[in-house]
Amino acid sequence: MDQPILSTLADGRDVRFYALPGHTIRPVPDVRPLPKRADGRRTEIRYDRATGDWVTIAALRQDRTYNPPADRCPLCPSPRGDSSEVPASDYDVVVFENRFPSLSGAGAGAPTAPAGPMKGDLHAPGVGRCEVICFSSDHSISFAELSHDHARLVVDVWRQRTAALLDLDGIEQVFCFENRGEEIGVTLSHPHGQIYGYPFPTPRTAAMLGQAEAFTARAAGRNLFADLLAREIGEQVRIIASNEHFTAFVPFAARWPVEVHIYPNRHVHNLTDLSERELDDLTSMYLDVLGRFDRLYSTPLPYISALHQYRAHGIQEHGYFHIELMSIRRSASKLKYLAGSESAMDAYITDVTPEATAEFLNSVAT
Amino acid sequence: MDQPILSTLADGRDVRFYALPGHTIRPVPDVRPLPKRADGRRTEIRYDRATGDWVTIAALRQDRTYNPPADRCPLCPSPRGDSSEVPASDYDVVVFENRFPSLSGAGAGAPTAPAGPMKGDLHAPGVGRCEVICFSSDHSISFAELSHDHARLVVDVWRQRTAALLDLDGIEQVFCFENRGEEIGVTLSHPHGQIYGYPFPTPRTAAMLGQAEAFTARAAGRNLFADLLAREIGEQVRIIASNEHFTAFVPFAARWPVEVHIYPNRHVHNLTDLSERELDDLTSMYLDVLGRFDRLYSTPLPYISALHQYRAHGIQEHGYFHIELMSIRRSASKLKYLAGSESAMDAYITDVTPEATAEFLNSVAT
Numbered sequence: 001m002d003q004p005i006l007s008t009l010a011d012g013r014d015v016r017f018y019a020l021p022g023h024t025i026r027p028v029p030d031v032r033p034l035p036k037r038a039d040g041r042r043t044e045i046r047y048d049r050a051t052g053d054w055v056t057i058a059a060l061r062q063d064r065t066y067n068p069p070a071d072r073c074p075l076c077p078s079p080r081g082d083s084s085e086v087p088a089s090d091y092d093v094v095v096f097e098n099r100f101p102s103l104s105g106a107g108a109g110a111p112t113a114p115a116g117p118m119k120g121d122l123h124a125p126g127v128g129r130c131e132v133i134c135f136s137s138d139h140s141i142s143f144a145e146l147s148h149d150h151a152r153l154v155v156d157v158w159r160q161r162t163a164a165l166l167d168l169d170g171i172e173q174v175f176c177f178e179n180r181g182e183e184i185g186v187t188l189s190h191p192h193g194q195i196y197g198y199p200f201p202t203p204r205t206a207a208m209l210g211q212a213e214a215f216t217a218r219a220a221g222r223n224l225f226a227d228l229l230a231r232e233i234g235e236q237v238r239i240i241a242s243n244e245h246f247t248a249f250v251p252f253a254a255r256w257p258v259e260v261h262i263y264p265n266r267h268v269h270n271l272t273d274l275s276e277r278e279l280d281d282l283t284s285m286y287l288d289v290l291g292r293f294d295r296l297y298s299t300p301l302p303y304i305s306a307l308h309q310y311r312a313h314g315i316q317e318h319g320y321f322h323i324e325l326m327s328i329r330r331s332a333s334k335l336k337y338l339a340g341s342e343s344a345m346d347a348y349i350t351d352v353t354p355e356a357t358a359e360f361l362n363s364v365a366t
Numbered sequence: 367m368d369q370p371i372l373s374t375l376a377d378g379r380d381v382r383f384y385a386l387p388g389h390t391i392r393p394v395p396d397v398r399p400l401p402k403r404a405d406g407r408r409t410e411i412r413y414d415r416a417t418g419d420w421v422t423i424a425a426l427r428q429d430r431t432y433n434p435p436a437d438r439c440p441l442c443p444s445p446r447g448d449s450s451e452v453p454a455s456d457y458d459v460v461v462f463e464n465r466f467p468s469l470s471g472a473g474a475g476a477p478t479a480p481a482g483p484m485k486g487d488l489h490a491p492g493v494g495r496c497e498v499i500c501f502s503s504d505h506s507i508s509f510a511e512l513s514h515d516h517a518r519l520v521v522d523v524w525r526q527r528t529a530a531l532l533d534l535d536g537i538e539q540v541f542c543f544e545n546r547g548e549e550i551g552v553t554l555s556h557p558h559g560q561i562y563g564y565p566f567p568t569p570r571t572a573a574m575l576g577q578a579e580a581f582t583a584r585a586a587g588r589n590l591f592a593d594l595l596a597r598e599i600g601e602q603v604r605i606i607a608s609n610e611h612f613t614a615f616v617p618f619a620a621r622w623p624v625e626v627h628i629y630p631n632r633h634v635h636n637l638t639d640l641s642e643r644e645l646d647d648l649t650s651m652y653l654d655v656l657g658r659f660d661r662l663y664s665t666p667l668p669y670i671s672a673l674h675q676y677r678a679h680g681i682q683e684h685g686y687f688h689i690e691l692m693s694i695r696r697s698a699s700k701l702k703y704l705a706g707s708e709s710a711m712d713a714y715i716t717d718v719t720p721e722a723t724a725e726f727l728n729s730v731a732t
Contacts, residue, residue: 049593050594052577054619054713055621055716056713058715102707122619184703185701185705203712203713204417204711204712207419208417215415224416225416228416251414251416252412253413336551340545340670340672344690345569350423351425352423
């Protein structure tokens with residue numbers, strides 16, 4: 001992948017344009033009269049002593065863009081630089097800082113969250129970074145419809161931004177994800193995802209790393225996630241796809257009506273560890289899984305795609321790069337809601353067996 | 367409170383009728399031709415080694431009742447015993463076993479979930495109990511509209527069922543809760559709640575007990591939740607109500623746009639520990655908070671109310687009975703959706719400060 005063209009939006013935010021081979025992108029000046037940005041310290045993180053989790057309080061976001069009309073899409077190209085977040089006549093993939101960031105200000109000298117909150121140390125500035133990644137300039141395409149080369153470009157951009165954000169002071173974990181579908185509150189239908197740099201390990205990551213560290217200690221140095229993957233490959237009943245370098249399966253204890261995990265066949269920590277051939281295999285498998293999601297029902301499946309990435313040292317060494325995809329749709333017309341058991345007690349109850357979900361997903365394989 | 371009238375539904379499930387003083391309830395036979403019940407072993411719990419959480423797989427529930435028309439409400443009284451789950455011409459409060467239980471079969475000799483799952487011990491039958499509690503025979507009332515005496519009867523029933531379920535083999539945690547509102551997937555609008563007996567400590571409870579145990583160890587025996595309460599009372603900025611025996615506040619690190627915790631002013635483990643006067647104070651405060659919820663917007667606030675209850679021994683000794691209420695509504699017309707950060711990483715981001723939520727709730731106090 002070539003280096004991106006780096007430009008600046010009217011309020012000072014970075015924007016990076018990425019092009020497919022042979023395609024030249026020419027940014028234009030962003031001429032919108034945007035108000036000056038906040039100083040990156042307007043949000044706050046608070047430590048919940050009852051659970052040990054950090055919560056982000058981002059009160060400024062109540063004003064953010066909400067379901068704009070299609071002809072005012074802020075993610076479509078803006079050829080004259082006056083109508084969207086992307087000042088250019090065209091692009092393949094673009095990344096820019098979120099105008100309403102939950103976390104911001106990571107960089108030289110920024111602190112990460114306190115490691116062991118004690119009395120009087122229960123909140124901190126919302127340091128971090130929130131980026132938006134547009135997967136295509138085509139407003140109505142879905143990720144699953146991207147060509148292999150275009151999807152591979154997205155994967156390469158995720159990889160490059162992961163490396164860049166992991167290098168920023170103040171960032172502990174880099175999280176690339178896509179929310180797709182009005183059913184999960186997505187207010188912009190243009191195909192896009194987000195990249196968050198958190199100043200703390202997220203609660204789910206912390207829980208997983210705790211499990212993995214304990215497993216390694218009692219299993220003579222083996223890795224928990226390698227063991228999980230080996231078990232799925234051994235049992236075969238929940239596998240939905242495999243190629244030389246990756247395996248996709250519905251996990252044994254799936255929490256969602258549709259849930260797929262994509263694991264590399266060897267233990268790596270994040271996208272930057274993968275070879276060219278592995279990145280190609282990941283791209284193929286990701287398109288395969290998303291294509292099945294789109295074929296399950298007559299309308300597009302709402303989904304969340306979450307890249308679990310880790311550093312190679314400290315407790316994060318036990319982490320194993322993988323992608324978790326999930327959907328709240330439980331039938332053609334019904335959604336799973338998170339009510340008392342899930343929202344209040346984190347005790348998930350699912351209406352479908354993981355084996356049946358795997359069978360369903362295999363019934364729409366090409 | 368008098369003892370309930372115990373009866374049996376057509377398929378063998380228990381039903382208990384509770385009456386206000388001076389009110390006599392006369393159950394009639396349930397004459398519906400219901401199919402025989404499952405044997406209580408049709409659901410399964412699975413241990414997720416990646417997170418340490420149990421997940422319940424209740425595949426049979428896909429067929430459960432979904433948005434029935436109002437004249438077919440299964441929770442309204444059924445004077446001839448042929449049209450609902452409640453065979454009687456009237457009732458004040460009624461409790462019966464869920465016809466489509468996620469967990470069932472608790473009782474003599476039933477096993478709880480394995481304490482420390484290791485290889486080969488990753489799933490178990492879905493033992494436990496799921497009860498439905500109807501708060502009133504009036505189809506269109508809300509909890510907040512109940513009289514003090516009627517609401518106190520509900521509290522007494524919660525208390526009695528908590529004691530009964532804690533005594534059943536196979537049950538580790540008793541969870542009384544109410545889901546209210548179509549926005550969170552409630553399919554029956556009749557005012558009702560649920561009582562779950564789980565065979566494992568729920569993940570949120572386990573996390574909280576872990577935090578509390580660690581706090582007690584490093585804070586010379588003090589209780590974490592007593593400390594949290596004292597801090598809220600000291601700071602005052604998030605308190606929304608207090609009486610002699612209870613305090614209600616928006617927590618310092620609230621995860622939801624509307625969130626209120628109600629704590630007793632002394633450390634108790636569950637409803638059975640409370641005195642008559644404490645139960646009255648709890649009832650008053652609960653009605654006060656729910657009344658404010660109903661006054662926040664022009665349409666009823668969707669909410670979840672969750673009773674956190676504990677046993678008095680083992681690690682649960684560190685638990686502190688309280689009620690957590692939460693809503694996903696973040697403005698008159700907008701909901702908070704749980705998307706990538708919350709659903710995939712458990713990292714909550716909220717658009718409103720807890721202090722602003724407290725102010726909002728105080729603006730609708732009577």
